[in-house]
Amino acid sequence: MLKKIKNFLEKIKEKIVITLVAIYTASMMSTPVYAVEGVSNSKIVTGTEKLINDTTTWLMILAPVLAGLLIIYFCIRRSAADEMDQKKWNNRIVTAIISCIGAVLGSATLNLIIGYYR
Known part of the structure; x- marks a missing residue:
């Protein structure tokens, strides 16, 4: 033992x-590793900042256009539907409007936040 x-x-x-x-x-x-120029001047950070800025700008442009096209399509489909299906198409129209508002507000907020870091 x-x-x-x-x-x-x-x-x-x-x-x-x-x-x-x-x-x-x-x-x-x-x-030890020392950052010579700083992280804010690196290509990755500046490239990511530009990518986010361009993406949010395009999202603020494309979201209302796509939402408008979807709403037109949904209105056409609603006009050819019966009463029960019209309620579904109305819900889809409301969802498209709310999604458009959310996308524009989200991209504008993100663009505003990125603007503070310039």
């Missing part, structure tokens, strides 16, 4: 020593 306990403790000691040596080696070999 004592031999089993001693063997178990030796295995634990070996694992602890190996872990401590690995941590010590990793901490001694790590080299």
Whole structure:
């Protein structure tokens, strides 16, 4: 029984020593990295900022156009439907209007937030 306990403790000691040596080696070999120009001037950040700006601008233009086309289509389909289907088409028209308002407001808000970081 004592031999089993001693063997178990030796295995634990070996694992602890190996872990401590690995941590010590990793901490001694790590080299510090310094940002020379800053993160705000990097190509990734400026490119992402331009991409978000262009996307929100196009979304503010395309959302009302697509919503208008969908509403025209839904009105045409509603005019050819019976009473029960007219309610469904009315709901789709309302959903298209609300979605358009949400898309425009969301893109304008995101564009405004990005504008503060310029």
